[in-house]
Amino acid sequence: MNSLIDALGLDLRILIAQFVNFAILVFVLWKFAYKPVFKILEERREKIKKGIEDSEKSEKRLEEAESEKNEIIAEARRQANELIEEAKGKADIRYQEIVNKAKGDLQVVIEDEKEKIASYRKQAFNEVKKDAAILITSALEKILDEKIDEKKDKEIIENIIKDLN
Numbered sequence: 001m002n003s004l005i006d007a008l009g010l011d012l013r014i015l016i017a018q019f020v021n022f023a024i025l026v027f028v029l030w031k032f033a034y035k036p037v038f039k040i041l042e043e044r045r046e047k048i049k050k051g052i053e054d055s056e057k058s059e060k061r062l063e064e065a066e067s068e069k070n071e072i073i074a075e076a077r078r079q080a081n082e083l084i085e086e087a088k089g090k091a092d093i094r095y096q097e098i099v100n101k102a103k104g105d106l107q108v109v110i111e112d113e114k115e116k117i118a119s120y121r122k123q124a125f126n127e128v129k130k131d132a133a134i135l136i137t138s139a140l141e142k143i144l145d146e147k148i149d150e151k152k153d154k155e156i157i158e159n160i161i162k163d164l165n
Contacts, residue, residue, distance in 0.1 A: 129161055132161070132164070133157040133160070133161060136157060136160055137153060137157060140156070
């Protein structure tokens with residue numbers, strides 16, 4: 001084997017020294033370069049993994065928040081519709097109350113006006129009766145050409161008025 005090594009032009013001492021140097025270099029690199037690099041890479045891998053997990057959690061929370069928002073909006077709409085329906089019902093009831101009160105007030109006004117008209121009619125009729133009595137008395141005086149006493153005059157007028165009714 002020495003001849004092979006000699007034929008290649010290798011010196012065994014130099015080869016062993018190079019092997020030792022290479023082993024020291026690998027050890028030094030492993031200790032001071034590869035380990036910190038692998039440690040940094042592992043930390044980076046953990047950060048990425050944690051970032052992905054956080055992202056998934058955030059996405060899940062976002063979906064939950066979106067779902068909760070939709071539920072809140074649906075509930076708010078339902079409550080708004082209930083309030084609108086309740087307000088419509090109250091408005092309808094209030095409208096009916098106002099209409100009924102107006103009808104009642106109108107009926108009272110109509111009754112008052114009917115009473116006034118009846119009163120005016122009665123008053124006018126009484127005035128017409130008085131005027132008719134005076135005219136009749138005047139006509140009778142002219143016809144009879146003599147005045148009957150007051151009592152007899154009143155009696156005749158009342159009889160004539162009763163006959164007119």
